[in-house]
Amino acid sequence: MASDAVLETKGLTMRFGGLTAVKNFSAAIPRGSIVGLIGPNGAGKTTCFNMITGFYKPSEGQVLFNGADITGAPPHRVCRSGIARTFQNIRLFGNETVLENAMIGCHLRQKTGWWQAVLCLPSNRREERAIAERSRELLKVVGLQELAGEKANSLPYGAQRRLEIARALATRPAFLLLDEPAAGMNPNETQELMGFIREIRRSFDLTVLLIEHDMKVVMGICEHIWVLDYGEMIAAGPPEAIQSDPKVIKAYLGEEALAHA
Amino acid sequence: MGAKTNAILNILAAVLLGLFIWWAEENLDGYMIQILNLIAVNIILALSLNLIYGFTGLFSLGHAGFMAIGAYVCSILILAPEQKEMLFILEPAYDWVQSAQAPFFVAVVAGGLAAALFGVLVGIPLLRLGDDYLGMATLGFAEIVRIFAINLPRVTNGALGFKGIPDHANLWWNFGWCLFTLYVIIRLIRSNSGNVFKAIRDDETAAKAMGIDVFRQKLLSFALGAFFAGVGGALLGSLVATIDPKMFTFVLTFNVLMIVVTGGLGSITGSVLAGIAITVLLEWLRFVENPVYFGDWELPGIPGMRMVVFSLALIFMILFRREGFMGKREFSWSWAVGRFFKKAGRHGI
Numbered sequence: 001m002a003s004d005a006v007l008e009t010k011g012l013t014m015r016f017g018g019l020t021a022v023k024n025f026s027a028a029i030p031r032g033s034i035v036g037l038i039g040p041n042g043a044g045k046t047t048c049f050n051m052i053t054g055f056y057k058p059s060e061g062q063v064l065f066n067g068a069d070i071t072g073a074p075p076h077r078v079c080r081s082g083i084a085r086t087f088q089n090i091r092l093f094g095n096e097t098v099l100e101n102a103m104i105g106c107h108l109r110q111k112t113g114w115w116q117a118v119l120c121l122p123s124n125r126r127e128e129r130a131i132a133e134r135s136r137e138l139l140k141v142v143g144l145q146e147l148a149g150e151k152a153n154s155l156p157y158g159a160q161r162r163l164e165i166a167r168a169l170a171t172r173p174a175f176l177l178l179d180e181p182a183a184g185m186n187p188n189e190t191q192e193l194m195g196f197i198r199e200i201r202r203s204f205d206l207t208v209l210l211i212e213h214d215m216k217v218v219m220g221i222c223e224h225i226w227v228l229d230y231g232e233m234i235a236a237g238p239p240e241a242i243q244s245d246p247k248v249i250k251a252y253l254g255e256e257a258l259a260h261a
Numbered sequence: 262m263g264a265k266t267n268a269i270l271n272i273l274a275a276v277l278l279g280l281f282i283w284w285a286e287e288n289l290d291g292y293m294i295q296i297l298n299l300i301a302v303n304i305i306l307a308l309s310l311n312l313i314y315g316f317t318g319l320f321s322l323g324h325a326g327f328m329a330i331g332a333y334v335c336s337i338l339i340l341a342p343e344q345k346e347m348l349f350i351l352e353p354a355y356d357w358v359q360s361a362q363a364p365f366f367v368a369v370v371a372g373g374l375a376a377a378l379f380g381v382l383v384g385i386p387l388l389r390l391g392d393d394y395l396g397m398a399t400l401g402f403a404e405i406v407r408i409f410a411i412n413l414p415r416v417t418n419g420a421l422g423f424k425g426i427p428d429h430a431n432l433w434w435n436f437g438w439c440l441f442t443l444y445v446i447i448r449l450i451r452s453n454s455g456n457v458f459k460a461i462r463d464d465e466t467a468a469k470a471m472g473i474d475v476f477r478q479k480l481l482s483f484a485l486g487a488f489f490a491g492v493g494g495a496l497l498g499s500l501v502a503t504i505d506p507k508m509f510t511f512v513l514t515f516n517v518l519m520i521v522v523t524g525g526l527g528s529i530t531g532s533v534l535a536g537i538a539i540t541v542l543l544e545w546l547r548f549v550e551n552p553v554y555f556g557d558w559e560l561p562g563i564p565g566m567r568m569v570v571f572s573l574a575l576i577f578m579i580l581f582r583r584e585g586f587m588g589k590r591e592f593s594w595s596w597a598v599g600r601f602f603k604k605a606g607r608h609g610i
Contacts, residue, residue, distance in 0.1 A: 053470065055466075055469070055470075074469075074474075075469040075470055075472075076469055076471075076472045076473055076474045076475070079469075079470060079471065079472030080472050084470070085470050087466075087467065087470070091464050091466060091467035091470075092463075092464070092467070093459065093460045093463040093464055093467065093468075094463055094464070095459065095462075095463050095527075095589060096456065096459055096460065096463065100456050100459075103453055103456055104453070104456050104457060104460045104468075104471055104473075105471050105472075106453070107453055107454075107456070107457050107471070107472070107473060108471065108472030108473065110453060113454060114449055114452065114454035114481065117448055117449060117451075117452030117453075117454055117455075118445050118448045118449055118452075120448065124452070128452060128453055131453060167471065168470075170471075171471060171472050
């Protein structure tokens with residue numbers, strides 16, 4: 001399995017002063033899979049995301065993406081190598097339009113720069129037209145094509161989440177990290193989201209790692225689940241195994257719950 | 262409205278401006294022409310600061326520094342060698358300062374490039390700082406430039422500065438540069454590169470996650486802004502014919518900042534309108550400094566009164582319309598045409 005891993009982490013550890021947020025996190029994500037990262041609040045899930053995407057430099061350990069070492073690379077370089085992410089607390093470019101948000105995601109693969117734009121060169125105009133076109137298509141994928149001209153921060157919550165995913169897809173990732181994509185969604189929206197994640201995995205040829213608290217989502221779409229508690233991986237495996245793992249039940253519900261079970 | 266119609270209307274507007282300048286040169290007195298010149302220079306300066314602060318979100322207070330660099334470089338290049346020999350009375354100029362010569366256009370470009378170079382040099386360490394700290398550090402930079410200008414007498418003639426700088430900066434040059442600045446900044450802001458600047462302003466963390474090399478883009482915006490600030494400084498030097506270190510204090514930065522904030526951070530239209538309005542008001546408000554007569558009784562004029570009026574206006578602006586009078590909105594021909602026909606319709610035409 002390790003040979004066909006998109007992403008592999010080896011002994012990732014993150015210390016903030018005396019606090020060890022994540023300890024010795026080693027895992028491999030099989031190509032094309034949807035993997036869930038779960039755990040109680042403060043277990044270190046987002047810290048893992050931040051180490052993988054370059055926002056934190058791990059105190060120890062390695063991150064390998066497609067076999068290449070990307071440990072400690074700055075976020076923009078990690079993104080360029082093909083890893084895109086969304087944020088737990090939505091971070092859109094609020095004053096910009098929905099279309100512009102998607103276009104900004106396309107910028108890192110753009111070949112013509114500012115001076116070609118100033119000189120009005122045809123190469124730049126052609127490329128920017130293609131970028132706008134592609135952005136519109138991505139908006140269609142997430143169902144926001146009607147709102148292309150709206151300001152991003154005027155969108156309803158669910159639409160903002162979808163726009164964040166569209167924007168991440170615009171960077172042409174091979175690996176997508178979703179930080180609580182279902183947070184704040186109603187059951188209907190959640191159901192749609194699950195279908196949507198499966199759909200983009202297929203059509204964009206993605207591997208997905210997601211943090212989620214909604215167990216229906218996690219158990220419904222993840223093929224592998226990792227469970228973190230106090231920064232340590234306490235269980236890993238397919239959903240059925242995780243659901244009945246005593247260590248997981250203990251981490252979520254406490255000792256007594258296990259005794260009653 | 263099509264791109265072609267827009268282009269035609271833009272060219273038409275430029276031609277109209279040209280006709281106006283042609284008319285103004287013949288028919289307006291020196292004082293009015295000077296105000297028009299100041300309008301053009303102030304618009305250039307406001308646009309350059311708006312690019313840095315309004316569009317990229319970098320709180321920079323170093324504008325006076327960039328302007329000083331542009332003004333000194335340009336002045337050294339256009340002052341005749343004989344003039345320089347007369348000017349440098351404290352200590353003789355270095356040979357390269359004495360012999361440097363260039364036509365006006367080249368001198369202005371050189372002033373801009375020198376400012377941009379300093380923009381990059383100070384940007385590399387400073388742009389890693391966040392909001393308020395960047396403001397303080399760039400303010401420090403501007404002061405350092407001024408102190409250097411005082412203490413490098415063989416380059417800048419020290420505290421005496423330069424007098425009798427050739428007044429090449431006429432209406433044509435100033436408005437030409439103003440249109441060029443406007444064109445470059447509009448093209449830039451409308452392109453995807455402009456979107457990237459605005460992305461950094463809105464959310465730096467998200468911008469990084471989108472694969473944007475935030476530091477490089479900030480440096481780019483800062484250097485471009487510095488370039489146009491240098492150009493503005495160069496034109497100003499030639500326009501007022503006298504420069505000395507006292508001219509480039511924080512007050513100068515503050516004036517530009519006032520235009521940008523009043524017009525609206527992140528609005529090109531706002532900077533242009535506020536550039537016109539504030540330049541005109543600064544002159545027109547001089548009447549409040551004149552003595553006022555109530556019959557026989559005379560209220561003596563108070564020098565500096567107009568700055569009090571201005572400060573009050575600014576306070577009210579910030580209290581009641583914090584986003585400036587344009588906010589982030591922009592003028593467009595389709596909007597203007599729409600307005601015109603709506604109005605015309607109401608009058609039954």
